[in-house]
Structures are given as structure tokens and as C-alpha cells.
Amino acid sequence: MYVCSTKPTKPKKKKDLDKLTSDFVAIVSHQLRAPLTASRWFLEMLMEGDVGKFTEKQLDILREIYDINERMTSLVNDLLDATKVDGSWKIKLTPRPAQIADIFKNIVKLLTPLAKAKNVRIVNRLKDKKPPKLKIDQSKIEHAISNIVDNAVRYNKSGGRVEINFEKKKDKIIFSVHDTGIGIPEKDCPKIFQKFFRASNVIKARSEGTGLGLFIAKSIIESSGGEIWFESVEDDGTTFNFSLPINAGTSHKAQGTRLGKREQAIA
Amino acid sequence: MPDKKTILIIEDDRFLSKIYSAKLEKEGYNLALAVDGEEGLRKLAESKPDLILLDLILPGMSGFEVLDKIKSSSKTRKIPVIILSNLGQDEDIQKGQELGADDYLVKTDFSISEVINKIKSALA
Numbered sequence: 001m002y003v004c005s006t007k008p009t010k011p012k013k014k015k016d017l018d019k020l021t022s023d024f025v026a027i028v029s030h031q032l033r034a035p036l037t038a039s040r041w042f043l044e045m046l047m048e049g050d051v052g053k054f055t056e057k058q059l060d061i062l063r064e065i066y067d068i069n070e071r072m073t074s075l076v077n078d079l080l081d082a083t084k085v086d087g088s089w090k091i092k093l094t095p096r097p098a099q100i101a102d103i104f105k106n107i108v109k110l111l112t113p114l115a116k117a118k119n120v121r122i123v124n125r126l127k128d129k130k131p132p133k134l135k136i137d138q139s140k141i142e143h144a145i146s147n148i149v150d151n152a153v154r155y156n157k158s159g160g161r162v163e164i165n166f167e168k169k170k171d172k173i174i175f176s177v178h179d180t181g182i183g184i185p186e187k188d189c190p191k192i193f194q195k196f197f198r199a200s201n202v203i204k205a206r207s208e209g210t211g212l213g214l215f216i217a218k219s220i221i222e223s224s225g226g227e228i229w230f231e232s233v234e235d236d237g238t239t240f241n242f243s244l245p246i247n248a249g250t251s252h253k254a255q256g257t258r259l260g261k262r263e264q265a266i267a
Numbered sequence: 268m269p270d271k272k273t274i275l276i277i278e279d280d281r282f283l284s285k286i287y288s289a290k291l292e293k294e295g296y297n298l299a300l301a302v303d304g305e306e307g308l309r310k311l312a313e314s315k316p317d318l319i320l321l322d323l324i325l326p327g328m329s330g331f332e333v334l335d336k337i338k339s340s341s342k343t344r345k346i347p348v349i350i351l352s353n354l355g356q357d358e359d360i361q362k363g364q365e366l367g368a369d370d371y372l373v374k375t376d377f378s379i380s381e382v383i384n385k386i387k388s389a390l391a
Contacts, residue, residue, distance in 0.1 A: 033353040033375055038282035041379040045286065048380065050293070073375060094357050 022083040029079040036076065040069045078212040081143065081220075082195060093137040093223055100134060100175070100244075101126040103142045104164055107149050114150075119158045122149075125165040131173050134244055136224055141244075144220040145175075147213035148240050152179035154209070155202065155238075172226070172243045183234040193218045193228075201234065217242075272390050273297040275316035277307035277333060278351070279325050283374075287320065290383050296390075304328030308336060311343060318390055321368075323352040323359070331362060338367035347389050351382065 043066045045051060047059060054062065104126045115122050152162045160180040167174045184192055188199045196211040221228045225245045232238040274291055278284045279302045288298055299314040301307035303326050311319070319337065323330030330350065338344045347369040352359070355373040363371045369389065372382060 030353070034280050034283070037353065037374045038280065038286065041286045042282070044379050045289070050289070077375070 025079055026083040029076045029083070032072075032076050036069060036073050040066070040073070043069065075210055077143075078210055078216060081216045082212050093140060095135045095137050095224070097133045098136050098138045098141075099130060100136070100141070100145075100166075100173075101130040103138065103145055104149075107142065107146050108164070110146075111149060111153050115153050115162070118153060118156060118160075120153050120156045120160050120162060122153070123161060123163045125163065131166050131168060132246065134173065135247060136244060137220075140220045141224065144217040144242075145177075147217045148177050148242070151213060152177050152181065152238070152240070155179065156181040160237075169243075172245050174241055174243045176239050176241045178237065178239040180237040183236050183238050184230065184232040185234050186232075192230075271295060271297045272317040273299060273314055274318045274320060274386070274390075275299045275301065275307065275310055275314060276320045277301045277304065277325065277330070278320065278322045279303060280322070283322075286379060290379060291386070294383065294387065302326075304330070304333040307333055311337065311346075316346060318386065319346055319348045320386070321348055321350050323350060323354050323363075331366060334363065334366045334368060349386060349389060 043062055046054070047062050047066070104124055108122050108124050111122065149162065149164070156162065156179050161178075162180075163176075163178040165176050165178075167176070182201055184199050185201055188197075191197045192199060193214045194211075195215045197215075198209055198211040202209065218228050221242050221244070226243045228240070228242040230238055230240045274296050276284060276287050276291075276298060278287065278300075281302075284300060284302075288300065291298055299310045299316060301310050305328060307319075307321075321330050321334060325333070330352065334348060334350070337346065337348060344367070348367070350363045350368045350371045351374055352371070353374050355375070360371050360373075370385060372385060374382075377385075
């Protein structure tokens with residue numbers, strides 16, 4: 001027989017607690033990926049007819065489950081990215097020359113089913129005029145832009161519009177995503193970029209969302225040497241703008257900073 | 268009629284293992300299964316596979332260690348290894364490439380059909 005004694009856990013300093021929480025979230029989120037992948041692949045096998053034919057009604061339910069799985073996967077990916085900002089995993093950027101028009105084209109393609117379902121038209125001006133190539137981490141920037149354009153479609157009104165454009169300045173390019181949606185109340189202005197914050201008019205409308213999209217977009221864009229801001233009229237629409245430097249490498253100044261301090265920089 | 272090709276699958280998640288087995292048996296491949304690195308290396312010696320599917324997060328020996336051992340031995344280094352993992356950080360992918368993996372697939376980015384097609388291409 002042995003005695004197992006313990007000492008009382010010492011309360012940690014706040015900074016350590018945040019890091020511990022982030023590491024915890026990262027570990028759990030990572031472990032969630034395996035069952036999410038397995039269930040997604042089982043669903044694909046069913047929907048592709050590997051184990052027999054289903055009726056249309058049965059396939060409909062399978063597709064719903066598949067959508068739910070994709071939502072869970074997105075959430076896990078968002079959580080993992082969010083922990084990278086103030087946890088022990090840093091957002092590591094691998095910048096390479098890339099054409100942002102291709103990124104927008106891909107995102108618009110992925111969001112077309114949602115836009116159709118909401119009766120929202122997406123106008124992508126980058127289809128006809130392309131900006132110069134930029135040295136960016138393509139997959140991270142794609143994640144940031146995806147979050148912004150997804151919001152523009154999701155918080156739009158039926159019959160509304162999303163317009164994507166850019167303006168070339170001397171040493172940077174400013175991209176804009178305009179929507180004719182519900183807008184963002186002025187009092188939510190700096191907080192909208194905080195982790196888990198969702199605007200008051202969105203919560204009233206009871207639509208889904210994790211409140212992580214803009215937090216992640218902002219940290220990726222700032223880590224890439226850019227800035228993000230928006231203009232909005234409540235109930236009328238919002239234009240999100242973000243800049244990316246031309247031919248610059250990554251700016252590491254934003255990595256690892258507590259984003260709480262940076263909110264005041266947004267006008 | 269060409270001989271059936273053999274695939275060695277080193278994967279500790281039993282659901283994923285079941286999915287790979289179902290799909291690959293249907294395609295006509297012989298399969299050898301292992302739930303960790305040690306069993307994988309044992310079966311590698313026994314079955315002389317034409318391709319190895321390797322997960323990175325395994326109990327005991329890590330997938331990277333297994334890959335290193337496979338690619339360090341003259342007997343096995345020519346066997347193509349496809350890494351199937353949910354570790355998607357750039358440094359993991361780079362490490363896999365440096366150790367000699369022939370392909371690195373992040374599971375969340377692919378449908379199961381796409382994974383199977385990659386395997387078939389590697390064995391063509």
C-alpha cells in the first residue's frame with residue numbers, strides 16, 4: 001500500500017492561465033479532428049453509394065449531417081487558429097508570391113451555394129482587373145478573406161449584394177468587401193474584433209457564428225503587415241477594408257501580442 | 268493478370284482504419300494493418316508492401332520515427348510512403364518531406380475518394 005498525497009495547486013498568474021487555456025483548447029481541438037474526419041468520410045461513403053442506394057429523402061438527411069460536420073470542422077479550425085495568437089502555437093506565416101484574385105475567386109466559388117440560398121448576388125471586380133502579385137501566406141490569407149466574405153454573405157439581406165474590389169496605393173493594396181446587410185452598431189466598433197464577440201444586432205437575429213472570424217482575420221492580416229477596418233451604417237450595410245503591403249515580407253510585430261491592446265488602433 | 272498489390276496501413280484510429288480497409292479492398296488491394304509503429308515495422312518485414320499509408324500521431328514510436336526507419340533501410344527505402352495526418356503545420360509537412368515521404372495529405376483537406384485516388388496514382 002502507498003500513500004498518494006498532493007499539494008494544493010498554486011494559483012497561476014493571469015498570463016500563465018491564458019496560455020494554459022490556449023494550450024488546452026489547442027490540444028482538445030486537435031483531438032476533435034480525428035473523429036470529425038472519420039465521420040465525414042463514412043458519410044461520403046454512404047452518399048457515394050458504396051454501401052447501397054439511398055432514397056432521395058434519406059440522402060437529404062445525410063447531406064444535412066454532412067453540413068453539420070463541416071460546421072464543426074470549421075469551428076475546430078477556427079479554435080486552433082485563435083489559440084495560435086496567445087497560446088504557445090504562433091501563427092507561422094510562409095510568405096510566397098501569390099495572386100489574391102485567385103484566392104477571392106476560390107472563396108466566391110465556395111460561398112456561391114450559401115449566397116444562392118440567401119438570394120444574395122456576389123460581384124467580384126477582381127475577376128476582370130487583377131492586382132499585382134503579393135508575397136503572402138496563401139492559406140492563411142485565404143482563411144482571413146474567407147471569414148470576411150462569409151460574414152458579408154451571411155449577414156446580408158435577401159435580394160442583397162456583396163461587392164469585392166481593390167485599390168492600388170503606392171506601397172500597399174486596399175481590398176474592400178461591401179455588403180448591403182444588417183450593418184454593425186457603432187457601439188460594437190472596437191469590440192467586433194475581439195475573440196468570441198458577436199454584435200448585438202446579430203445576437204438579436206439569432207444567426208449562428210462563433211465570434212472568432214474577425215478575431216482571426218485581424219491577427220492574420222496584421223501578422224502579414226496589413227491593417228483592417230470597416231465602415232458601416234446600421235441596417236444598411238458594411239464595407240470591410242484590409243490592406244496588404246506590396247512586395248514586403250511578413251511583419252512579425254503583431255505575432256504574439258495581446259490583441260486587447262490593439263483594438264484602440266481601429267478608428 | 269497482374270499480381271494484387273499490397274498496402275501496409277499504419278493507423279491507430281480504428282474508424283479510419285476501417286474506412287481505408289473497406290475502400291481499398293474494394294479496389295482490389297491486399298491489405299496489412301498495424302495499430303502502432305512497432306507492429307508496422309514488423310509487418311513491413313513480413314509482407315513487403317508496395318505502398319505504406321502512415322499516420323503521424325501514433326502510440327509509442329511517432330510516425331516520423333517510423334518514416335525515418337523505413338527510409339534509412341536499403342531494403343525498404345524504395346517503398347513509397349504516403350503520410351495521412353491531421354498535423355497540418357508547415358514544419359510538420361517539411362519534416363515529412365525531408366525524411367523522404369512521397370506525399371503528405373492533411374486529412375481534413377481531402378474527401379475519402381480523393382485520398383483513394385492519390386493512393387491509386389502512387390501505385391500506377
